[in-house]
Amino acid sequence: MALFLVQHGKSLPKDEDPKKGLSPEGFAETKRIAEVAKAYNVLVSGITHSGKTRARQTAEIFKSILKPEQGIQESSGLNPIDDVTAFAHKIDIAANRMLVGHLPFMERMTSFLITGSMEKPVFQFQNSGIVCLDKYPTTSFWVIKWTLMPNIG
Numbered sequence: 347m348a349l350f351l352v353q354h355g356k357s358l359p360k361d362e363d364p365k366k367g368l369s370p371e372g373f374a375e376t377k378r379i380a381e382v383a384k385a386y387n388v389l390v391s392g393i394t395h396s397g398k399t400r401a402r403q404t405a406e407i408f409k410s411i412l413k414p415e416q417g418i419q420e421s422s423g424l425n426p427i428d429d430v431t432a433f434a435h436k437i438d439i440a441a442n443r444m445l446v447g448h449l450p451f452m453e454r455m456t457s458f459l460i461t462g463s464m465e466k467p468v469f470q471f472q473n474s475g476i477v478c479l480d481k482y483p484t485t486s487f488w489v490i491k492w493t494l495m496p497n498i499g
Contacts (some may be wrong), residue, residue, distance in 0.1 A: 376407045432485075
């Protein structure tokens with residue numbers, strides 16, 4: 347089983363949209379990444395998002411394409427500066443869940459799960475990209491199993 351971490355898609359500037367919903371580019375990139383994930387048969391059981399407009403819209407795009415059995419739900423604890431250690435203890439590795447949130451939370455969560463410290467960067471996220479984490483066999487350590495990013499250059 348796996349944990350899929352996603353930084354929300356690119357959003358509009360606050361002066362254009364006070365709620366910072368997804369920009370047209372954010373919608374397009376998220377849709378493209380979700381379609382590639384579907385083509386690779388990525389199976390997500392459910393999607394949890396922070397509740398902020400850009401995260402909810404990103405989760406809805408992934409839901410419409412990946413069709414997780416448990417749908418999407420909002421959760422506290424996924425906002426930019428929330429405590430990753432508190433949220434990490436709630437993760438069910440068997441759930442095959444996608445979390446859609448924000449920076450620096452997603453990068454800090456990845457660091458914490460892999461190194462035990464949220465201050466040691468291990469991956470630089472991109473908007474709409476997926477980082478798939480899994481537990482390393484026979485250990486309690488997490489590893490990056492694969493990533494799918496909108497830009498590779």
